[in-house]
Amino acid sequence: DTAVSQTPKYLVTQMGNDKSIKCEQNLGHDTMYWYKQDSKKFLKIMFSYNNKELIINETVPNRFSPKSPDKAHLNLHINSLELGDSAVYFCASSQDWAALNTIYFGEGSWLTVV
């Protein structure tokens, strides 16, 4: 069983569209994250949720809206997609918000905006 799973793995869409990436973890973790990896492989945190509550919201355009229906899920919705949104988006989870826990990543979702 995949511990952190995200779908879709590949997504090609046109500018202006709205799309969602879903993420689920079966590790029983309390904390979930979204990271963005750009074309230069740089990894940057976008959001962090702990028990469905938003904890970290980095400087991300408000076109990006995370939603956590329960602590095992953290979905990412993106409105009005732009070319610069093309990247790999990683969902991740850690045991809790006590900090310093190991973060486990999903396999990534490759988003290409054309």
Next chain:
Amino acid sequence: AQKVTQAQTEISVVEKEDVTLDCVYETRDTTYYLFWYKQPPSGELVFLIRRNSFDEQNEISGRYSWNFQKSTSSFNFTITASQVVDSAVYFCALSEAHDMRFGAGTRLTVKP
């Protein structure tokens, strides 16, 4: 602010060579964790090791070893007798306050 520097952008070695990936970090906290992750060509991020700031013991796991030196704020990663399957991007990361900050990564290519 915390910062992680991986000065080596790319390294290329021939199989069976030893290779060391450097990681230097900056933090004002006394309690923090350091990590290494591997990202193979398939793209997933694989956790390799976690080390807390109070434990400076070096660690060895098979062909992998890690050298943590607080005096130089470094957490270097050595692969002994490298193999083609070690080819990947390796990320060093620092966690001190509820989020993890990554270095820019080092792309390791191991040639047969």
